Amino acid sequence: MSDQAPATHVAIEAYLAEQAEQTELRFLTCGSVDDGKSTLIGRLLYDSKLIFEDQLAALEADSRRQGTQGEDIDLALLVDGLAAEREQGITIDVAYRFFATDKRRFVVADTPGHEQYTRNMATGASNAELAVILVDARKGVLTQTKRHSYIVSLFGISEVVLAVNKMDLVDFDQSVFDDIVAEYRAFAGNLGAGLNITAIPVSALKGDNVTKASNVMPWYSGPTLLGYLESVQVGALEDAHPFRMPVQWVNRPNLDFRGFSGTIAAGAVRPGDAVRVLPSGKTSRVNRLVTYDGDLDEAGPGEAVTLVLEDEIDISRGDVVTAAQAPCQVSDQFAVHLLWMHDAPLYPGRQYYLKTGARTVPCVVTELKHKINVNTLEQLPARSLELNELGVGNISLSHRIAFEPYTDNHVLGSFILIDRQSLETVGVGLIDFSLRRADNVHWQALSVNKTRRSALKHQKPCVIWFTGLSGSGKSTIANLLESRLHDEHRHTYVLDGDNVRHGLNRDIGFTEADRVENIRRVGEVAKLMVDAGLITIASFISPFASERRMVRDLLEPGEFIEVFVDTPLDVCEARDPKGLYRKARAGEIANFTGVEQDYEAPEHAEVTLHTVNCTPEEAAESLLDYLRERGFLDSAVS
Amino acid sequence: MTRRRTHLERLEAESIHIMREVMAEAENPVMLYSIGKDSSVMLHLAMKAFYPSRPPFPLLHVDTTWKFREMIEFRDRRAAELGLDLIVHINEEGVAQGIGPITHGSTVHTDVMKTQALKQALDRYGFDAAFGGARRDEEKSRAKERVFSFRSAQHRWDPKNQRPELWQLYNGRVRKGESMRVFPLSNWTELDIWQYIHQESIPIVPLYFAKQRPVVKRNGMLIMVDDDRLELEEGEVVEQRMVRFRTLGCYPLTGAIESTATDLPGIIEEMLITRVSERQGRAIDFDTSASMEKKKQEGYF
Numbered sequence: 045m046s047d048q049a050p051a052t053h054v055a056i057e058a059y060l061a062e063q064a065e066q067t068e069l070r071f072l073t074c075g076s077v078d079d080g081k082s083t084l085i086g087r088l089l090y091d092s093k094l095i096f097e098d099q100l101a102a103l104e105a106d107s108r109r110q111g112t113q114g115e116d117i118d119l120a121l122l123v124d125g126l127a128a129e130r131e132q133g134i135t136i137d138v139a140y141r142f143f144a145t146d147k148r149r150f151v152v153a154d155t156p157g158h159e160q161y162t163r164n165m166a167t168g169a170s171n172a173e174l175a176v177i178l179v180d181a182r183k184g185v186l187t188q189t190k191r192h193s194y195i196v197s198l199f200g201i202s203e204v205v206l207a208v209n210k211m212d213l214v215d216f217d218q219s220v221f222d223d224i225v226a227e228y229r230a231f232a233g234n235l236g237a238g239l240n241i242t243a244i245p246v247s248a249l250k251g252d253n254v255t256k257a258s259n260v261m262p263w264y265s266g267p268t269l270l271g272y273l274e275s276v277q278v279g280a281l282e283d284a285h286p287f288r289m290p291v292q293w294v295n296r297p298n299l300d301f302r303g304f305s306g307t308i309a310a311g312a313v314r315p316g317d318a319v320r321v322l323p324s325g326k327t328s329r330v331n332r333l334v335t336y337d338g339d340l341d342e343a344g345p346g347e348a349v350t351l352v353l354e355d356e357i358d359i360s361r362g363d364v365v366t367a368a369q370a371p372c373q374v375s376d377q378f379a380v381h382l383l384w385m386h387d388a389p390l391y392p393g394r395q396y397y398l399k400t401g402a403r404t405v406p407c408v409v410t411e412l413k414h415k416i417n418v419n420t421l422e423q424l425p426a427r428s429l430e431l432n433e434l435g436v437g438n439i440s441l442s443h444r445i446a447f448e449p450y451t452d453n454h455v456l457g458s459f460i461l462i463d464r465q466s467l468e469t470v471g472v473g474l475i476d477f478s479l480r481r482a483d484n485v486h487w488q489a490l491s492v493n494k495t496r497r498s499a500l501k502h503q504k505p506c507v508i509w510f511t512g513l514s515g516s517g518k519s520t521i522a523n524l525l526e527s528r529l530h531d532e533h534r535h536t537y538v539l540d541g542d543n544v545r546h547g548l549n550r551d552i553g554f555t556e557a558d559r560v561e562n563i564r565r566v567g568e569v570a571k572l573m574v575d576a577g578l579i580t581i582a583s584f585i586s587p588f589a590s591e592r593r594m595v596r597d598l599l600e601p602g603e604f605i606e607v608f609v610d611t612p613l614d615v616c617e618a619r620d621p622k623g624l625y626r627k628a629r630a631g632e633i634a635n636f637t638g639v640e641q642d643y644e645a646p647e648h649a650e651v652t653l654h655t656v657n658c659t660p661e662e663a664a665e666s667l668l669d670y671l672r673e674r675g676f677l678d679s680a681v682s
Numbered sequence: 683m684t685r686r687r688t689h690l691e692r693l694e695a696e697s698i699h700i701m702r703e704v705m706a707e708a709e710n711p712v713m714l715y716s717i718g719k720d721s722s723v724m725l726h727l728a729m730k731a732f733y734p735s736r737p738p739f740p741l742l743h744v745d746t747t748w749k750f751r752e753m754i755e756f757r758d759r760r761a762a763e764l765g766l767d768l769i770v771h772i773n774e775e776g777v778a779q780g781i782g783p784i785t786h787g788s789t790v791h792t793d794v795m796k797t798q799a800l801k802q803a804l805d806r807y808g809f810d811a812a813f814g815g816a817r818r819d820e821e822k823s824r825a826k827e828r829v830f831s832f833r834s835a836q837h838r839w840d841p842k843n844q845r846p847e848l849w850q851l852y853n854g855r856v857r858k859g860e861s862m863r864v865f866p867l868s869n870w871t872e873l874d875i876w877q878y879i880h881q882e883s884i885p886i887v888p889l890y891f892a893k894q895r896p897v898v899k900r901n902g903m904l905i906m907v908d909d910d911r912l913e914l915e916e917g918e919v920v921e922q923r924m925v926r927f928r929t930l931g932c933y934p935l936t937g938a939i940e941s942t943a944t945d946l947p948g949i950i951e952e953m954l955i956t957r958v959s960e961r962q963g964r965a966i967d968f969d970t971s972a973s974m975e976k977k978k979q980e981g982y983f
Binding site: 053056057059060063064065066067068137138139140141142144149151163166167170171292293295296297301303305306307334335336337344346347348350361385397399400402454455458459460462466467468469472 | 687688689690691692693694695698699702703705706729730731732733734735736818819825826841844845846847848849850851853855856857868869871873874877880881945947948950951954
């Protein structure tokens with residue numbers, strides 16, 4: 045910011061005109077508190093005169109109370125915002141700082157350096173164009189430096205400033221600096237994506253080479269940190285790319301206007317351009333580029349516009365408008381990098397919502413290939429991903445989407461995963477490539493299909509899914525129901541929890557991850573049986589709502605009948621037909637539902653049976669009535 | 683290659699993107715309209731975001747009954763000019779109890795007439811997303827708040843358990859009773875706001891411009907005598923002074939600054955040389971250094 049106030053309004057107008065042409069740089073700082081990261085940002089704010097008198101007064105007071113710099117003001121206190129952080133003296137979340145010089149505006153994402161905050165660092169990295177990685181000159185390249193660099197490179201930041209800080213504590217010695225830079229460059233060479241590294245020796249505490257060139261390091265002739273940030277060019281990736289725009293909102297104020305509003309993800313667009321809408325593949329031409337300030341002749345990356353096309357084609361939120369001659373790919377199965385952000389781990393097989401661009405679709409992580417130790421970049425086998433863990437795997441979506449690999453386009457190659465119950469954001473991912481199975485592995489079309497098979501059996505196939513605690517009466521009722529159906533000449537099959545564990549699922553245990561996989565396999569088998577035209581009866585404790593929903597989603601609407609056998613835990617435990625509760629209480633069975641593991645009761649089961657008030661025969665009869673009323677049983681037979 | 687966008691173009695596009703995302707994902711959104719300069723910018727951006735459609739949500743003003751009269755006039759005029767629905771909500775229980783800033787102090791008044799009133803209004807209309815004009819540069823705890831900021835069914839903000847927010851992928855999904863506060867101006871600074879108002883000729887309340895106004899000195903602040911509810915204490919005299927406001931709220935809680943800035947370049951000029959940050963004019967921040975964080979957890983915007 046200008047130090048001198050312009051004297052007249054003319055000067056102000058000139059100043060504003062000049063400011064109006066300024067560009068912005070969003071960058072990330074990483075490094076731990078000990079590296080002086082907060083001090084560095086405090087120094088940038090302080091030296092660019094962005095600290096107001098009242099903030100300075102508060103800062104001086106805070107420095108005396110909590111500061112670590114003795115009589116000097118503690119610049120780090122300017123930056124660490126949350127009360128908990130101020131008490132603990134660490135940065136636990138991403139904070140955004142703003143400052144400006146005569147040349148540029150800056151948004152700084154200040155992120156924590158500790159390993160348990162990898163997710164926060166990734167958050168800061170996702171919107172940054174450049175990263176400042178701090179290294180303590182006394183300590184050199186540490187494990188955490190490597191971790192930060194890996195995440196920076198994974199999230200597609202190509203510009204890196206290696207700020208070797210605390211040069212004052214190594215007597216501003218050039219050889220210390222040179223050794224660190226050489227070691228860092230050697231390491232960065234292994235990271236794959238080419239990082240453009242600029243190394244600068246600084247002292248955030250004293251201010252050397254931060255905003256002013258140091259006069260005690262004559263051996264360094266490069267730019268100051270601020271000087272470099274003011275002049276570096278970024279953002280060429282999106283410019284050179286073909287046009288892409290995810291449709292956020294269909295703009296329909298009246299019958300005469302139909303526009304598609306969105307933010308351009310890459311490339312430029314002009315009226316007259318031929319476009320292809322994905323995933324439908326329909327084509328048209330751009331008629332107008334509408335904005336509140338008038339129609340545009342051209343729009344580019346990052347601009348929020350409304351497209352009007354020449355033809356009335358069906359487009360909805362989440363579709364992607366692309367250059368007709370260079371459309372992006374469409375797929376529903378991908379190899380991805382995943383970063384887990386929630387306390388409850390990721391298990392392959394469990395369903396989540398995936399949001400990318402403006403589209404949200406159900407998905408399932410079908411396979412976890414390995415996780416990555418972010419400190420050593422070592423690949424480790426994994427059956428789940430815990431909070432802050434990074435892994436590589438495959439993901440399968442319920443619908444095809446337009447996408448691009450993250451390295452080509454950050455908007456169309458990034459996604460978040462949302463828990464289907466809590467609706468929280470639980471993980472994020474980067475698309476590496478399409479598995480192409482979507483294109484190459486077609487479902488074998490058979491001439492005898494589900495409809496013909498069921499017609500022959502005079503029934504509508506379905507899955508009657510019994511869920512409830514062990515001992516609730518699921519298997520007893522399921523058995524009675526099958527007998528009654530069999531008496532009526534219906535074609536049935538019972539999948540029983542205990543029975544499948546003797547064969548199909550013999551190889552898996554009872555951990556949370558195993559239970560997810562158990563249900564996934566049973567769900568797939570049930571789906572094949574429905575395809576065969578059978579009334580399929582499944583009897584599984586199935587304690588997790590998300591897995592029951594997964595099976596429901598595998599089937600056509602109406603085919604999944606969730607039957608909640610609602611028997612209180614104390615009743616089940618008193619019955620204890622297999623003596624399992626007794627063993628569980630004695631600690632002989634781990635992860636037993638109701639004892640060690642929670643049972644998530646269904647909220648919207650099609651049928652709820654209260655076995656305390658009725659006999660198993662009555663329960664089976666009521667289910668038979670349900671099937672009759674809903675038309676599953678053709679009256680032609682009986 | 684296309685032209686590099688300026689920082690204001692970039693901020694504008696980002697805000698528009700955020701607003702459209704709310705429209706597409708929320709069932710019943712509302713825009714909190716506080717009548718201040720940030721609200722004026724937010725409203726202007728909403729006009730742009732949905733053009734040629736009108737912003738497809740109502741404005742909500744939580745009226746503490748102690749706002750400057752010029753603010754209320756401005757509010758009603760703007761809503762009518764733009765053809766937008768305006769909901770004005772007053773905490774009638776608070777009015778019945780006679781709660782006011784002078785009698786009860788800023789803490790109680792703000793809690794009852796602003797924080798509680800806001801919750802009442804959100805509950806009454808069942809809004810699941812509410813736009814607010816807060817900026818991250820205003821205050822330290824705001825610097826860490828998400829653009830899409832989740833609120834529990836009790837309207838609480840949990841700063842340690844915020845949803846991760848990466849790229850421009852916002853998760854606006856909530857369960858019944860829960861809601862989102864959405865801050866499209868998160869990345870704007872005070873200077874950006876003024877510059878944008880200047881560039882776009884956005885109407886703002888005249889109180890931002892210097893004028894001779896009747897003021898009284900109280901607790902080190904210049905308080906404008908906006909109506910006869912402000913009773914003079916011993917030794918206080920009403921003076922006509924050339925003053926303006928950097929921020930607008932309840933008139934007995936909002937300090938004026940002496941100024942000669944009668945137009946936008948004048949305001950911006952003062953801003954560039956001023957060494958006092960904007961929130962200092964507000965009495966509610968003084969209590970403790972973490973006071974805003976506490977208020978926000980309790981449901982304050």
